[in-house]
Amino acid sequence: MVETADLVIVGGGVMGCAIAYNLAKEGLKPVVVERSEIGGEASGANGGGVRQSARNLKEMPLAMASVQLYGQLKEELGQDVEYVRQGNLRLCLTEEEVAALTKSVENQKAAGLELEMVGQKQVREILPLVSEKVLGASWCPTDGHANPFLTTYGFMKKARELGARFLTHEEVVGIDLKRAKVVGVTTSKRRFSTDLVVNAAGVAGRRIANLVGLDLPLKPVFSEALITEPVEPLFPQMIGSAKGAFYGRQTPHGPVFWGGFIGTEDYIYERGQGKPNFNCIGPAAAKGLIELFPALAKLHVLRTWSGLIAAMSDGLPVLGLVDEVKGFVMATGFSGHGFGLAPIIGKLMGELIMDCRVSLSLKDFCYGRFDRGGQGRCECQDNATCTIDTAACPNKRTWLKNI
Numbered sequence: 005m006v007e008t009a010d011l012v013i014v015g016g017g018v019m020g021c022a023i024a025y026n027l028a029k030e031g032l033k034p035v036v037v038e039r040s041e042i043g044g045e046a047s048g049a050n051g052g053g054v055r056q057s058a059r060n061l062k063e064m065p066l067a068m069a070s071v072q073l074y075g076q077l078k079e080e081l082g083q084d085v086e087y088v089r090q091g092n093l094r095l096c097l098t099e100e101e102v103a104a105l106t107k108s109v110e111n112q113k114a115a116g117l118e119l120e121m122v123g124q125k126q127v128r129e130i131l132p133l134v135s136e137k138v139l140g141a142s143w144c145p146t147d148g149h150a151n152p153f154l155t156t157y158g159f160m161k162k163a164r165e166l167g168a169r170f171l172t173h174e175e176v177v178g179i180d181l182k183r184a185k186v187v188g189v190t191t192s193k194r195r196f197s198t199d200l201v202v203n204a205a206g207v208a209g210r211r212i213a214n215l216v217g218l219d220l221p222l223k224p225v226f227s228e229a230l231i232t233e234p235v236e237p238l239f240p241q242m243i244g245s246a247k248g249a250f251y252g253r254q255t256p257h258g259p260v261f262w263g264g265f266i267g268t269e270d271y272i273y274e275r276g277q278g279k280p281n282f283n284c285i286g287p288a289a290a291k292g293l294i295e296l297f298p299a300l301a302k303l304h305v306l307r308t309w310s311g312l313i314a315a316m317s318d319g320l321p322v323l324g325l326v327d328e329v330k331g332f333v334m335a336t337g338f339s340g341h342g343f344g345l346a347p348i349i350g351k352l353m354g355e356l357i358m359d360c361r362v363s364l365s366l367k368d369f370c371y372g373r374f375d376r377g378g379q380g381r382c383e384c385q386d387n388a389t390c391t392i393d394t395a396a397c398p399n400k401r402t403w404l405k406n407i
Contacts, residue, residue, distance in 0.1 A: 009169075010037040010400070011200035011357070012189045013213050014176045017047035017337055018152065018343055020204035021159035022350025025081075028166035030358050035198075036160075036168060039175040039208070046206050047343065049311025051229065051251050051263050052152050053242050054344040055092050056117055058108070058142035060319060062368040063341075064115045066348050069364060071146060073347035083158030085150045085240040086256050090240035091102055092147030093131060095138045095296055101246040102140045110144050119144045131239055133299050141246075149242045149253045152343055159350070170313040176205075179332075186216070186331030200398050202333045202353065207314045209322075209336030216329045221317035221374060222337050227265060228310045230289055234258030243296070250292040261301065262293045283341050313340040323349070323369040324356060324382030331359065331398065334371055334382070350391035360397035 011027070016038025024034040038044070054074050055065040074087050074326045096102045102121075109121050122143045128132055130143065164170060171191070178199055180188035189196045205212045210222040224293065235258050244251040250264035266288040286308040292299045316337040326332055334354055338345065348364070355362045370382035 005148060005187070006195045006197050009033070009189070009196045009198040011192055011202065011398075012037060012176070012196055012206055012261065013202045015204035015206055015208070015336070016042040016160070016170060016172065016203065017045055017206055018022045018043065018156040018159065018201070018346040019047075019206075019338070021156050021163060022346045023202055023204060023335060023353045024168045024170075025163040025166070026350040026354030027160045027357060027400075028163045028168040028178075030354060030401070032358075032400055033167040033169065034163070035196065036163075036170045037174055037176050038170065038172045038187075041172055042160050043153055046311050046313060047156045049154050049229065049309060050225075050340075050343050051242075051261060052149045052343060053091075053147075053244075053251065053254060053341070054087065054150050055093070055144065055242060055341075056344075057112060057119055057142060057147055058094055058244065059112075059341065061111060062320060063345070064112070064117060065364050066345050066352075068117065070345050071148075072350035073351065074148070074150060074344075077150075077155070077158065077347065081158040083154060083161065085155040085158055087148060087150040088253075088256065089148035090379050091130070091143060091145040092242040092244065093127065093134075093143055094244045094246050095127070095134065095141045097137055097139065097248045097295075099139065105140075105142050105246050109231070113217050117144065118146055131241060131243075133238055133297050135296050135298055138296065141165050141341065145240055149341075150324055151255070154240055155343070155346065159346070162299040176212060176215070179212075181216060181329065184329055186329065200331045200333065200357070200400075202335055204335045206243055206336060206338075207312045209314055209334075212336075213334075216332050218326060218328060218332075218369075218371070220322060220337060223315055224312040225315040225340070226310060227263060227313055227340070228286065228289065228308060229261060229263030230286055231262075232260045232305055235260070235303065238300075242270075244291070245296070250289065250296070252293065259306070260293075262289055264289050264292055314342075315339045317374075321345075321349075321369055322371050323352070324362075324366045324371075325397070326382065327370045331339065333374045333398075350363045357398045358401045360399050 178190035207224040252262035324336040328350045
């Protein structure tokens with residue numbers, strides 16, 4: 005028996021859940037298909053950073069808008085997502101790092117971000133625990149962090165209350181097309197008749213694109229993290245190293261989260277072992293933590309875990325419509341920094357699908373930037389006409405009025 009769905013969202017991570025919520029509150033009944041658990045992939049393995057700083061400048065408008073939405077989530081979702089807005093320090097251990105980060109800070113400030121470089125003395129005033137090896141840092145007082153599990157489940161629970169349906173341990177194995185138009189979805193357990201699919205599948209985003217004859221320069225990148233025993237409050241800020249090798253935060257409950265990269269991640273994943281833990285990575289992450297915070301050396305590590313990042317060739321996500329396939333929407337490839345964007349991505353995808361308008365431009369994130377030498381657009385203009393050649397806007401608000 006073929007079931008009917010207003011749309012199918014592939015991927016039950018924070019992006020898929022945020023998109024489902026924004027569409028459900030407008031009256032649609034999305035079906036979210038997740039091959040593992042809700043938040044069971046990157047959304048449950050990341051560091052919880054909600055930052056604007058140290059991003060590609062093309063992402064800056066999205067990040068700045070998303071920070072504002074994070075401040076509203078507790079009330080909007082009826083769920084405390086443990087959002088803490090107490091700033092972000094990116095720490096420098098060498099003069100070369102100070103020089104490079106200073107230049108980056110100037111570019112980010114020019115883009116409108118509240119950000120400054122601070123010297124060794126100022127860093128220690130903000131964060132007394134930091135090592136004397138730290139020579140300086142960038143300081144963004146409006147950055148912060150949140151709980152990835154609570155955020156993902158907050159979106160999911162609210163979407164489900166509004167009529168969304170979530171299917172776990174079920175995999176999308178086929179997308180049916182007719183004359184380059186989506187007409188159905190086949191999962192490992194059932195079939196749906198639908199005219200709209202959203203690819204929010206993270207590391208599986210390339211495979212889902214392949215199902216409709218498209219491809220993405222996306223590869224999985226391995227990462228690992230650890231968490232310590234609970235301790236008294238030590239620092240409320242989000243912390244990162246200047247080169248992005250390590251990052252961390254203390255949760256409101258006391259444990260210290262720390263994650264990062266040691267340089268061998270590509271080769272580890274190529275062994276084809278999925279998401280294992282390697283006994284070389286946990287100690288490397290711990291060493292990085294101790295180098296920046298010697299006072300934490302005696303903390304006990306409770307557990308480590310690994311995850312896979314959906315890394316695009318240019319480090320930017322793929323968003324919006326594609327002109328090759330009507331009814332196929334991209335929202336994938338966030339390259340390790342998507343969690344902080346989830347509220348605004350959910351909002352923008354909702355706007356695009358419901359009303360053929362977006363309040364922030366998606367032009368830098370279109371699929372067409374890869375297959376047509378940087379050409380192609382992925383958003384709509386006016387209420388029913390797309391700016392791209394062949395893809396028709398979903399225009400689901402009008403559709404709802406006519407059913």
